[in-house]
Each structure stands twice: as C-alpha cells, then as structure tokens.
Amino acid sequence: MGTDRDTLRAAQLDQLAYLIDELEAQKALLSRIPDWALEGRPYEGEWSIKEQYGALAAADASVHLPQLRRIIAEDTPALEAPDRRALMTSEAWNEAEIGALLERAQAARAALTAFLRTLTPEQWARTGSVGGVPQDVYAYVHAVIQHDADSLRAIGYRLHESHLTARASDLPK
Numbered sequence: 001m002g003t004d005r006d007t008l009r010a011a012q013l014d015q016l017a018y019l020i021d022e023l024e025a026q027k028a029l030l031s032r033i034p035d036w037a038l039e040g041r042p043y044e045g046e047w048s049i050k051e052q053y054g055a056l057a058a059a060d061a062s063v064h065l066p067q068l069r070r071i072i073a074e075d076t077p078a079l080e081a082p083d084r085r086a087l088m089t090s091e092a093w094n095e096a097e098i099g100a101l102l103e104r105a106q107a108a109r110a111a112l113t114a115f116l117r118t119l120t121p122e123q124w125a126r127t128g129s130v131g132g133v134p135q136d137v138y139a140y141v142h143a144v145i146q147h148d149a150d151s152l153r154a155i156g157y158r159l160h161e162s163h164l165t166a167r168a169s170d171l172p173k
Helices: 004-030 035-039 049-073 084-089 098-117 137-161
Strands: 127-130 133-136
Touching: 004 049, 004 098, 004 137, 035 049, 049 084, 049 098, 049 127, 049 137, 098 137, 127 137, 133 137
Parallel strands: none
Antiparallel strands: 127 133
C-alpha cells in the first residue's frame, strides 16, 4: 500500500507524460493550420503558437531538467526562476516547422520524465530555492504542470481566435 506521496508522485509523473501524448494528438491538426496562424502574434508582447511550443521544449531541456538535477545533486541550491520571455526569444521558433517543434518538445519532456522516474522518494523530498522560494521536487514539478496547462490553454485560445474557417464547427481540410 502506497503513501499519499507515492500517489502524488505517480500522478505528477503521469501528468508530465501526458504532454507527450497531447502533442502527438495535435500533430495532425497543427499540420493543417496555415503558417500565418501558427507564426502570428495577435498584438505586441503576445507569443505565437510556434513560440509557445518552442518555449515548452526549451524550458524542459534548458531549465527544468538542469535545475532538477541540481536540486538532487546539491544541498538546497539557489536557482533562478524560469525566464519565460528569454525562452521565447532564445531561438527563432517561427522559422521552425511545426512538426519539428512538437517532436522537440516531446523529446525534452520524455527526458525530463525519464529522469524523474529514476528518483527515490527521498530524492523527491529534496529542496532548492527557486527565485527565493523554497521548493521540493513535488512543488517544482507541480509548477511545471501548471505552466503546461497555461501554455496549452493559450494555444487553444489562439487557435480559436484565428477564425480559421467561416463554419462554426470545422477547421480547414
């Protein structure tokens, strides 16, 4: 019989891995979306859909995985809070093909999830200070999951607001 922490850890790992499946399901849809809808920004300061996906990939590969490795390896490391704006501008995401961006995000998430699956319950209890706020691995992973939800919601809104068809219930064929 597992503990509440065992249940939480399993649920968080499942939720992290969900992004891989979600992105796979989106590939067919997004391959039919015109570039202007994937690359456009509704107004200055808003991210394009491609920038959202690129930032998800970059966050896992360049921020989350290295920071979690530090939390495990060091005694209470002081970590910078993720700079989402820097992730958006770290590469020319709008020049990438959407399928390649999705695959990159999937690969980065698979690496992050694989690393977390190797950790013991004691390692999940280790802490770091992220932007001055103490967090154990559970809290860190929860923040990643929340960011996923916010990003996927923003992408959904952007697709809806793009008015891709005159028909209320269909997308371009």
